[in-house]
Amino acid sequence: MMLCWILISLFVGFIKAQEVIYAQLGGTVTLPREKVEGNADSVYVNWFRGSDPNPAISKNPQSGIQKEKEIKTHAHLLDDFSLQISPVQDFDFVIWRCEQHELQKTSKKTYKLYHVTIPKVSAVMVGAFLSLQCNVDDSSVIPEVKWIAPKNSDCNPGKYDKVKETVTITNVDRCHSGVWTCKLKYGGKETKATTAVFVIDLSPPIPDTIYTSPLTSSSTVKIPCSLYSNIPWLDLNETGLRGGSWSFTPLSDPPSTHPLLNLNIGPVVRWDVVNGTDGIPTIEGRELKDQDLSIHNLRVSEKIRGNYTCSLKFKSKILSRTVKVEVLKILSSEGSRVYEGKSVNLTCTLGHQQTSDFKVKWNCSSCSFVSSLGPSHPFTLLIPELKVKDSGRWTCELWKGKNKLTSAVLSLKIEKPPVNIWLIVAICGGVVGFILLIVIIIMCIRRHRQMMMYRRRKTKFCCCKNPQQNQKGFYKT
Incomplete structure (x- = not known):
């Protein structure tokens, strides 16, 4: 009977000598090395896992850090030779021992890893019910559990009901989407376990x-x-x-x-x-x-x-x-090609009547007309007499308060008005007719002059008697 009590007391003492460390599977955990007297560079540090007599990882001043082959990918020593395990695997939830040797001095420290688990939850519809549970293994310490909601910038997660290790939300909002953290406090130490919650909802359109x-x-x-x-x-x-x-x-x-x-x-x-x-x-x-x-x-x-x-x-x-x-557009009462001297209305419109909180600003890089409008520009701009220099890009900016919403552009081409083609034909016809008339008059005058000259040069004949030849007729004189 006495032997049983001795064994029980030894077992209880051994359990108490183990320092409790909680860790999440797949997470990161650090087993601290206790500082010993002397120079840290000359200290031999050996970390043992479970009942394995060989060190899982060790440090000595001569050969540096040595590891077992199977833990090379997930365990390493920090600068102070504490052991960090990341990610934590199933076979890591055992007893870990740290042995330190410095000259004739030896110190030992034992740790026992315990699970902290959060069951995975499926994606939850907005407005539905959500329950998260933080489960911890039984140990010699009772940790204090606190849930931390995601820190979303667009809204406040609000209050949620917490019963010991469980948090319940009766009406899930978008703000509850993200990483939830279960924080454990025990024996001056702290462990965090996390889980991701996906809330199914559509993001509000910005802007609408x-x-x-x-x-x-x-x-x-x-x-x-x-x-x-x-x-x-x-x-x-x-x-x-x-x-x-x-x-x-x-x-x-x-x-x-x-x-x-x-x-x-x-x-x-x-x-x-x-x-x-x-x-x-x-x-x-x-x-x-x-x-x-x-x-x-x-x-x-x-x-x-x-x-x-x-x-x-x-x-x-x-x-x-x-x-x-909404689509902004500039409409021209005369189209994009306008003749110089004509008037035109330019309308900046969304296709329907705008409210009073909307304003417009007109810009034209090649004209000075806009500068005379003053601070308030109308939605419909009347240009009484266009000039060739008014050609170019006319821009209408739509504003709401101090925010520019969008702008529309219209390219105006101002041209010289064309001459009437029939007027040109009539003028050309008159000129041609006038020239023909002069030609005819000149020809008539020349004809008349030729006739007069012909008459003057015509041969004259006379009738006379010639007794010698006794011939009758006309003779040239």
Whole structure:
């Protein structure tokens, strides 16, 4: 009987002599080396694992640090020769001994690794229930458990109910997504265990209204939509994902909604274009490799004005976000080619009436007309008399408060007014007729003069008698 009590007391003493260290599988743990008197460089340090008589890792002044082959990848000595294990593996949860020798002095220290585990939780839908549990192995110490929520910058995780090692959240929000930490305090030491929580939700579009303009013929815009958590698609499919879509509702009356893209959740997750989408924006399908669900490279034109809705359909819920697209454009009452001297109205418009908190600024690098407008620029700019120097790029900037939303550009070409072609024909015809008339008059005068000269030079004849020849007739005199 006495022997039993002796053995029990020795066992209890041995247990108490072991220093308790909690660690998480796959995490990092440090076993501290107790400092001994003397020069640290001349101290022999040996670390033993379990009942192995050979050191798992050792340090001596002559040969330096030596390791066992199987722990080379996950254990090493720190600068003070403490043992750090990373990542912690299953076979590391044993008794570790540290033996130090310095001249004739020997000191020993024993540690025992205990598990702290957090069961993995599946991705949780926003608004659902979440429970996290921090489990610790029984040991000679009782640790104090405290949960630390993720530090998300966009919102406050708020309060959560904690019962001992378990934390429960009845209405999960996006803020609960991230790395949760279970912190243990025991015997002046501290251990942290972590787990990742993925909350399934769509990120709010920032901004919820996109202002753009067709600055060039190849201008494009991105319509944003993304998952709030960077959750793998394989895990997302396991939560009951049924499909997804993009739809478009133009800013028309009455509004009509058109499907654009459907989510293909096969081995390769991708957006597929919906057939029969005539008269609506041209969309390109693409493969999805991360949480980005956006529409890329949408060609900017007036017909893309409208509301775009991104949706994911789950077994128990449908998540959706809507983004509005506004397109700014400059309209000219006379077109982009105008003749000098004419008046023109330039209108900066989104295609509908703007509220009073919107302002515009007109710019024209080649004209001085804008400088006379003052601080408040109208949405419709009247130019009473255009000049050739007014040719160039006219820019309209859309502002809301102190924020510039977008700008639109119109290239005006001012030309000299052309001369009427029929007027030219009439003038040319008159000139030709006048010249012909002069020619005819000159020809008539010359003809008349020729006739007069001919008459003057005509031969004269007379009738006379010649008794000698007794001939009758006319004779030249």
